[in-house]
């Protein structure tokens with residue numbers, strides 16, 4: 001069998017924690033799915049600023065590929081680049097973090113490689129089978145992946161991040177990657193600006209739901225608590241759909257999956273699709289005016305209260321700690 | 322233009338799903354089966370394209386057992402023109418993608434609009450895999466779709482981790498819908514009546530020449546670890562106090 005390749009996601013000249021998490025999962029894939037070394041696949045239009053950080057991720061080698069066609073994210077070109085890297089480095093398994101880029105590219109790569117693919121993997125068993133959630137987390141499946149070639153996307157909450165270690169050699173892969181004739185064109189990106197911790201990496205998350213009633217209330221009522229706790233802000237789908245907050249704050253089955261040390265749910269009823277994204281948090285506290293709200297059933301601590309009174313009170317008291 | 326919309330029959334999102342005692346499936350008693358919510362959004366988008374004045378034929382396709390006729394009829398009642406049922410096991414993303422590739426070969430659609438994931442296996446794979454198999458570009462997780470250049474391309478807004486990305490994708494392409502693309506309509510009574518007469522073709526997957534060998538085998542299902550909760554506190558002070566002294570997270 002060959003080696004295991006990790007997709008090195010990067011943005012703004014940095015490798016996010018998700019990439020370090022994928023390295024850990026790849027090490028498990030190497031140990032339990034047929035051996036081999038773990039190699040980081042780093043590509044873009046210019047990755048020179050990233051190779052130092054990449055080399056410290058505890059991998060055997062960093063394989064780089066540069067091409068002007070890789071300036072913006074495009075799944076088809078990215079899959080072609082990863083396929084070329086996998087071939088050059090003798091990798092038959094490829095691991096991604098389940099991020100929006102990872103989810104976009106991984107199935108295409110599986111198609112290009114003829115590999116089996118499992119997404120949102122939460123565990124790798126000793127016999128090489130994997131665990132993954134289904135039905136919004138109401139079931140966990142043990143899945144056997146067929147063939148020697150395998151592509152995995154892994155839940156970032158299910159594996160630890162690889163700590164900085166070593167300094168792996170960097171090797172450029174000499175493949176020519178160009179955009180296809182029917183290439184997509186990048187137009188623009190609208191990034192949500194925030195000085196707060198990244199939602200999927202934060203130790204504390206305060207999330208708001210429809211109970212907040214407006215975007216303005218998110219700003220005036222919830223955000224002060226978020227900041228007093230040094231937390232990241234999250235939201236339910238209902239709050240995003242209503243336009244109170246941007247889409248990238250959505251936690252749940254079809255949004256982000258988080259598992260902070262402390263998750264505080266404010267004005268969120270606790271639909272199964274929301275729980276799917278936060279149920280693995282270490283401590284869950286919730287504030288809801290409805291004593292019957294399902295969120296209380298999975299909360300370590302529940303407070304029945306009007307959030308418009310309880311949240312400002314909590315903010316003041318937290319500031320005083 | 323021809324718009325192909327793949328759809329899947331899944332348990333209703335409101336149903337509480339439980340793993341069966343044998344651990345090889347879910348308890349099906351009491352489950353209401355519906356069109357996967359993301360597929361419903363895809364159908365709605367196709368209808369809106371047609372209603373915006375583009376001359377279009379909307380073809381639904383599903384892979385599954387004859388039970389899935391019900392979901393095709395729902396889509397036809399919403400306003401799609403005709404439907405195809407390919408009888409095959411629909412639990413393996415590779416099998417589904419290979420079958421869809423054959424249907425695309427047969428139907429030559431100008432665009433395929435589908436859901437980004439099905440809420441049963443939550444895989445989020447078929448659209449992207451299919452795009453690779455047939456060499457089409459993809460625009461995934463989209464919340465806006467606009468035809469451009471005399472329907473030769475579409476501008477799509479994608480929901481990504483950091484916000485929103487806008488791309489222009491040449492057609493034909495695979496488009497996968499996210500939740501905020503639109504709010505699907507309900508089928509009207511006249512729509513339901515009309516749907517009964519709309520063509521629904523049944524094709525045996527074997528006749529398409531697609532490779533039906535699965536790439537995954539689900540060996541067992543287990544229920545999630547139960548989370549103990551339910552403890553109530555009386556005041557903000559008590560909440561802060563337990564978070565500090567018991568949970569030690571403040």
Ligand SMILES: Cc1cc2nc3c(=O)[nH]c(=O)nc-3n(C[C@H](O)[C@H](O)[C@H](O)COP(=O)(O)OP(=O)(O)OC[C@H]3O[C@@H](n4cnc5c(N)ncnc54)[C@H](O)[C@@H]3O)c2cc1C
Pocket residue numbers: 208209210211212235236237238239250251252253254255256266267268269270271272273274277287288289290293305306307308334358359440
């Ligand atoms: C296919 C699909 C995918 C989905 N994916 C997701 C997902 O990824 N993430 C997600 O979150 N949802 C998702 N949902 C939606 C989910 O089913 C729920 O509709 C949603 O989570 C509800 O959001 P909410 O709790 O904010 O709103 P509601 O259910 O309306 O709850 C609002 C809560 O606020 C409380 N409240 C109101 N006023 C106050 C007050 N003054 N003080 C205190 N409490 C108050 C109410 O008691 C209520 O419990 C999905 C649904 C579908 C069908």
